Amino acid sequence: KNQVEQSPQSLIILEGKNCTLQCNYTVSPFSNLRWYKQDTGRGPVSLTIMTFSENTKSNGRYTATLDADTKQSSLHITASQLSDSASYICVVSDRGSTLGRLYFGRGTQLTVWP
Amino acid sequence: EADIYQTPRYLVIGTGKKITLECSQTMGHDKMYWYQQDPGMELHLIHYSYGVNSTEKGDLSSESTVSRIRTEHFPLTLESARPSHTSQYLCASSEGTGNSGANVLTFGAGSRLTVL
Numbered sequence: 001k002n003q004v005e006q007s008p009q010s011l012i013i014l015e016g017k018n019c020t021l022q023c024n025y026t027v028s029p030f031s032n033l034r035w036y037k038q039d040t041g042r043g044p045v046s047l048t049i050m051t052f053s054e055n056t057k058s059n060g061r062y063t064a065t066l067d068a069d070t071k072q073s074s075l076h077i078t079a080s081q082l083s084d085s086a087s088y089i090c091v092v093s094d095r096g097s098t099l100g101r102l103y104f105g106r107g108t109q110l111t112v113w114p
Numbered sequence: 115e116a117d118i119y120q121t122p123r124y125l126v127i128g129t130g131k132k133i134t135l136e137c138s139q140t141m142g143h144d145k146m147y148w149y150q151q152d153p154g155m156e157l158h159l160i161h162y163s164y165g166v167n168s169t170e171k172g173d174l175s176s177e178s179t180v181s182r183i184r185t186e187h188f189p190l191t192l193e194s195a196r197p198s199h200t201s202q203y204l205c206a207s208s209e210g211t212g213n214s215g216a217n218v219l220t221f222g223a224g225s226r227l228t229v230l
Contacts, residue, residue, distance in 0.1 A: 004156075009154075034218065041223070041224070041226075042223050042224065043118075043204050043205075043206070043221025043222050043223050043224050044157075044204075044219075044221050045221070046218045046219070046220075049218060089156075089157075101173075102159070102219075104156035104157045104158075105156060106154060106155055106156045107154075107156075109154075
């Protein structure tokens with residue numbers, strides 16, 4: 001069964017600190033992996049998208065890594081800000097059919113305290 | 115600035131009422147989607163459309179219906195709302211082949227529905 005598991009479920013850090021969020025998946029055959037940020041009461045917004053051949057991709061203070069062999073991805077946030085408080089969702093797409101299904105994780109709820 | 119708009123943002127209604135959640139996008143995207151999201155849970159696809167006059171049911175069984183008469187408009191309708199329909203409904207769109215490949219979903223802000 002194709003699944004996307006995220007950890008931790010929730011995380012509290014102090015402003016200015018770094019943190020790393022994890023995503024493990026069993027989706028096969030793999031097409032790409034995306035990280036979304038969802039602020040409370042809003043829709044998800046894309047942060048990064050990574051294909052099979054990409055190991056690292058950065059978007060400002062956000063850096064995503066992908067290990068396609070172990071089927072793991074991480075999202076590292078550097079020098080956290082209060083505005084980073086949100087749910088971070090990992091989404092994996094397969095390429096097993098023309099539809100190309102998306103598999104969503106349940107998200108990691110990050111809270112940044114001043 | 116979001117180019118996909120959902121209305122209403124919040125709706126509280128009684129059981130048995132008919133409701134329509136509106137979704138419009140100004141990006142000219144072919145593909146549009148409706149997702150249902152409950153707190154702490156993953157998004158579930160309930161409907162999608164590849165273009166005008168094309169609609170399909172998603173993975174999650176839903177009593178709602180959708181229509182796609184215009185490219186930019188993808189409303190979702192519940193004929194008779196029940197408390198079990200209480201949830202957050204997210205509309206999204208993407209260009210090209212949408213749900214596959216590298217195309218990125220653009221989400222609306224969501225419609226939070228509460229059925230009493």
